Amino acid sequence: MTDQADIAQDSDFELPQVYKRHVFACSTQRPPGHPRGSCGAAGALPLWDRLGKKIETEGLAETGFTASGCLSFCKAGPLMVVYPEGVWYRPTTPEDIDEIVEQHLKRDQLVDRLAVVLTRR
Numbered sequence: 182m183t184d185q186a187d188i189a190q191d192s193d194f195e196l197p198q199v200y201k202r203h204v205f206a207c208s209t210q211r212p213p214g215h216p217r218g219s220c221g222a223a224g225a226l227p228l229w230d231r232l233g234k235k236i237e238t239e240g241l242a243e244t245g246f247t248a249s250g251c252l253s254f255c256k257a258g259p260l261m262v263v264y265p266e267g268v269w270y271r272p273t274t275p276e277d278i279d280e281i282v283e284q285h286l287k288r289d290q291l292v293d294r295l296a297v298v299l300t301r302r
């Protein structure tokens with residue numbers, strides 16, 4: 182079995198760890214009434230716009246932000262996930278975004294009231 186150390190040794194180039202953490206925010210938009218629903222239809226896009234801007238304006242250079250495709254729990258949206266912690270959040274207001282930035286991204290503390298645990302049926 183090859184582990185990360187082996188990959189790094191075998192590689193001709195170095196892959197720097199760019200970010201301390203990385204936020205993926207589902208930006209999939211399906212039409213209104215679509216049976217799967219979507220984070221976009223649930224109001225995600227303005228929230229992610231605020232999140233991306235706050236990460237930039239707060240100078241969180243070690244936090245990556247990616248507007249992602251579907252994260253597979255569409256009816257639970259708007260959904261975002263923070264790695265490496267693997268914490269999923271379901272923010273619904275601009276104030277929720279501000280709280281995630283202030284508490285989780287800046288102070289490394291879980292925002293309990295917005296965290297969700299998702300399970301597949």
Ligand code: FES
Nearest residue numbers: 207220252253255
């Ligand atoms: S549309 Fe967001 S999880 Fe599928």
